[in-house]
Amino acid sequence: MPSKLAISYQHVTKSFGSLKAVDDVSLEVAEGELLAIVGGSGSGKTTLLRLANRLIEADGGTITVEGEDVRNVDPVALRRRIGYVFQSGGLFPHLSVADNIGITPKLLGEPAAAIAGRVDELLELVQLDRAAHRDRLPEALSGGQRQRVGVARALAAKPRIVLMDEPFGALDPLTRDALGEDFRNLHRKLGLTSVMITHDMTEAILLADRIAVMRGGRLLAQGTPAELSTSSDAYVLELLRTPRRQVERLNALLPQSGAA
Amino acid sequence: MSLFSDPRWADALSHLPDYLGNHVRVSLAALALGLIVSLPLAVLTRNRPGPRGILLALASIVQTVPGLALLALFYPLLLLAASVTLAWFGISFSAFGFLPAMLALALYSMLPVLRNGITGLNGIDPALIEAAKGVGMTARQSLAMVELPLALPVMMAGIRTAAVWVIGTATLSTPIGQTSLGNYIFAGLQTQNWVFVLFGCVASALLALAVDQLLGLIESGLRRRSRLRTGLGAVGIAALVAATLVPTMGRSPQGYVVGAKTFAEQYVLSALMRDRLQAAGLSATARSGLGSSVIFEALKAGDIDLYVDYSGTLWANQLHRTDIKPRAELVAELKTALAKNNITLLGELGFENAYALVMPKKRAEALGIRTIADLAAHASTLSIAGDYEFFSRPEWAALQKAYGLQFRAQRQMQPDFMYAAVASGEVDVIAGYTSDGLIAKYDLAALDDPKHAIPPYDAILLLAPKRVGDERLKAALSPLLGKIDIATMREANLRASGNDANSSPDAVAKWLWGKVDKR
Numbered sequence: 001m002p003s004k005l006a007i008s009y010q011h012v013t014k015s016f017g018s019l020k021a022v023d024d025v026s027l028e029v030a031e032g033e034l035l036a037i038v039g040g041s042g043s044g045k046t047t048l049l050r051l052a053n054r055l056i057e058a059d060g061g062t063i064t065v066e067g068e069d070v071r072n073v074d075p076v077a078l079r080r081r082i083g084y085v086f087q088s089g090g091l092f093p094h095l096s097v098a099d100n101i102g103i104t105p106k107l108l109g110e111p112a113a114a115i116a117g118r119v120d121e122l123l124e125l126v127q128l129d130r131a132a133h134r135d136r137l138p139e140a141l142s143g144g145q146r147q148r149v150g151v152a153r154a155l156a157a158k159p160r161i162v163l164m165d166e167p168f169g170a171l172d173p174l175t176r177d178a179l180g181e182d183f184r185n186l187h188r189k190l191g192l193t194s195v196m197i198t199h200d201m202t203e204a205i206l207l208a209d210r211i212a213v214m215r216g217g218r219l220l221a222q223g224t225p226a227e228l229s230t231s232s233d234a235y236v237l238e239l240l241r242t243p244r245r246q247v248e249r250l251n252a253l254l255p256q257s258g259a260a
Numbered sequence: 261m262s263l264f265s266d267p268r269w270a271d272a273l274s275h276l277p278d279y280l281g282n283h284v285r286v287s288l289a290a291l292a293l294g295l296i297v298s299l300p301l302a303v304l305t306r307n308r309p310g311p312r313g314i315l316l317a318l319a320s321i322v323q324t325v326p327g328l329a330l331l332a333l334f335y336p337l338l339l340l341a342a343s344v345t346l347a348w349f350g351i352s353f354s355a356f357g358f359l360p361a362m363l364a365l366a367l368y369s370m371l372p373v374l375r376n377g378i379t380g381l382n383g384i385d386p387a388l389i390e391a392a393k394g395v396g397m398t399a400r401q402s403l404a405m406v407e408l409p410l411a412l413p414v415m416m417a418g419i420r421t422a423a424v425w426v427i428g429t430a431t432l433s434t435p436i437g438q439t440s441l442g443n444y445i446f447a448g449l450q451t452q453n454w455v456f457v458l459f460g461c462v463a464s465a466l467l468a469l470a471v472d473q474l475l476g477l478i479e480s481g482l483r484r485r486s487r488l489r490t491g492l493g494a495v496g497i498a499a500l501v502a503a504t505l506v507p508t509m510g511r512s513p514q515g516y517v518v519g520a521k522t523f524a525e526q527y528v529l530s531a532l533m534r535d536r537l538q539a540a541g542l543s544a545t546a547r548s549g550l551g552s553s554v555i556f557e558a559l560k561a562g563d564i565d566l567y568v569d570y571s572g573t574l575w576a577n578q579l580h581r582t583d584i585k586p587r588a589e590l591v592a593e594l595k596t597a598l599a600k601n602n603i604t605l606l607g608e609l610g611f612e613n614a615y616a617l618v619m620p621k622k623r624a625e626a627l628g629i630r631t632i633a634d635l636a637a638h639a640s641t642l643s644i645a646g647d648y649e650f651f652s653r654p655e656w657a658a659l660q661k662a663y664g665l666q667f668r669a670q671r672q673m674q675p676d677f678m679y680a681a682v683a684s685g686e687v688d689v690i691a692g693y694t695s696d697g698l699i700a701k702y703d704l705a706a707l708d709d710p711k712h713a714i715p716p717y718d719a720i721l722l723l724a725p726k727r728v729g730d731e732r733l734k735a736a737l738s739p740l741l742g743k744i745d746i747a748t749m750r751e752a753n754l755r756a757s758g759n760d761a762n763s764s765p766d767a768v769a770k771w772l773w774g775k776v777d778k779r
Contacts, residue, residue, distance in 0.1 A: 055394060079394060086387065086394065090391035092391070092405075094406075094409045103395050104395050107395070107397060157396075
């Protein structure tokens with residue numbers, strides 16, 4: 001395992017009524033790592049993610065972020081220093097692209113001129129044309145553009161950790177692929193620690209350093225794609241079968257020396 | 261003569277600064293109070309279904325109370341509150357006019373503001389509230405930066421509805437002593453002055469429309485983040501308030517306030533008394549259209565200085581007596597009783613405005629009916645109509661008992677239409693009022709009451725406690741005492757019910773003084 005821990009879960013549990021959403025999960029995310037949490041709906045993956053910035057409070061166990069127990073940190077301050085990308089953007093419809101991106105620095109009390117400069121920088125970083133998008137309302141953007149703004153907003157306060165809840169789930173395959181690649185590059189370039197939720201194992205294998213598999217609130221397995229393939233768990237193997245089948249189909253259907 | 265050369269338009273216009281100004285002040289104050297109370301309640305209860313349900317249910321119940329009743333209810337409530345604060349803290353306040361009107365209207369404005377506020381806040385996509393939390397907003401920041409801006413269009417729609425309701429309902433605050441555009445409507449309906457009715461309705465509709473549009477401007481300004489629009493809307497509302505304050509600021513203190521109930525005879529008599537006070541060099545204004553239950557309390561509290569009431573009304577409503585005494589004896593006893601409250605019964609004007617059974621003169625002669633006793637023999641084949649309260653009043657029970665009256669049918673009618681109905685044979689007998697001018701107009705006869713079953717209703721002049729030793733006031737009014745006989749009052753009332761320029765209460769009061777002065 002590489003160097004320091006960015007996030008650590010130790011025997012964490014969370015129930016909603018009689019439903020155990022997260023059941024005794026222990027998981028560690030190293031600094032600079034890109035971890036994907038994979039699982040079906042109701043597997044507890046979103047709950048697990050939100051426990052890290054206290055959008056949801058744990059019932060039991062310990063969660064630390066950069067070495068600090070999150071229970072000892074003011075939740076609002078915690079959220080301001082952790083970037084969060086919401087499913088399908090979560091952009092505020094009444095605010096312009098620039099105001100959406102600049103919201104966390106504004107909450108932190110940064111001067112307006114500094115925020116404006118930072119917004120331009122971020123638009124460039126997520127490859128959106130500054131002049132064309134800056135003053136638009138979210139409703140005037142395409143799905144991919146909205147998600148790029150969502151990523152820019154998460155990065156605005158220069159967090160070292162970014163949490164992403166199915167960030168590319170609702171996009172068409174081409175946009176999704178491009179955005180995934182772009183994010184991976186950003187992650188490297190900025191030296192981020194990123195945790196990404198996805199229900200798509202192919203996406204997880206292509207983007208993540210390590211993968212954690214959740215089912216029914218329990219962590220079934222974790223490791224690099226290669227480590228996972230040696231798992232004895234039937235569900236994990238079932239998840240890995242889909243990308244394999246896709247590779248075989250693609251190899252059979254596409255000429256080996258194609259431009260793609 | 262064209263419609264607009266009618267001098268009543270000019271008359272109506274001359275009252276506009278006063279009526280409109282008061283109307284704007286009471287409605288905007290009520291709306292502001294309603295908002296100050298309702299908006300925080302909407303915010304506080306948006307995530308609490310229990311209190312929210314109770315609050316909305318209460319506001320809905322208030323809404324089902326007719327506006328007139330709600331306004332009237334606040335008067336006794338405030339009187340009670342005023343007497344409590346006087347006893348406990350030594351502070352008293354006027355329960356008359358502005359305060360009860362504003363409180364009742366504020367209550368009335370709450371439902372649309374609450375309902376739309378709660379609907380608007382609850383209608384926000386929960387993912388956005390989650391996102392607000394996720395980017396690091398505190399609950400208060402989330403409310404101010406995300407929830408309220410997103411709920412704004414729905415909330416503003418509620419505020420605009422409330423504004424229109426309040427401005428419309430404020431016309432009903434006239435009977436509890438708050439001058440409003442309703443003064444035109446109440447006076448116009450009672451004296452058949454349709455110019456006034458029309459004027460009052462159009463003026464309040466235009467006011468409602470203007471305020472609605474200004475609020476709309478503020479709303480679109482807030483939504484589009486346009487300071488210009490928001491500013492223009494706010495300046496518009498402020499200008500409206502300022503414009504209505506100017507005429508009142510330059511006005512001298514009111515002096516004597518002459519009260520009048522909500523019917524034509526009262527409008528004429530209050531104008532007559534006001535003219536007499538002014539002729540004696542005393543400054544005086546008339547406060548018209550006061551509810552029958554409000555006016556006596558207003559006199560007692562000193563909100564008005566004088567008015568004309570009827571002996572039988574006070575006998576039943578204030579002394580709670582059900583026995584019937586001869587005219588002079590009843591007035592004498594009333595005088596003593598009122599004096600205990602420091603209210604001066606200055607004297608009788610000379611006529612009675614009592615209930616009387618009335619039928620066409622020719623028909624009565626043909627049937628040989630002169631008295632109610634004669635009528636009793638024919639009653640089983642005849643129908644009778646009365647106003648909305650007559651059949652539940654003690655007089656009717658007393659009449660039935662004394663004469664054994666048993667009619668074929670009984671109906672309730674708007675008083676103005678009863679006389680025409682009996683004249684045309686629609687009904688056979690009506691319970692009319694002895695001083696009504698229509699008795700003369702339709703050639704009707706009021707039947708005698710030999711058994712004195714109907715109590716006397718002498719018109720009596722009352723003075724407020726604070727005027728108990730005011731000799732100038734008494735001297736100015738004394739020429740009226742005992743000078744107005746029933747025939748003269750009937751003719752005055754008949755004139756006032758006309759629909760032309762000579763039928764305004766002021767004009768009729770002048771005619772009446774001409775008659776009285778010669779005596």
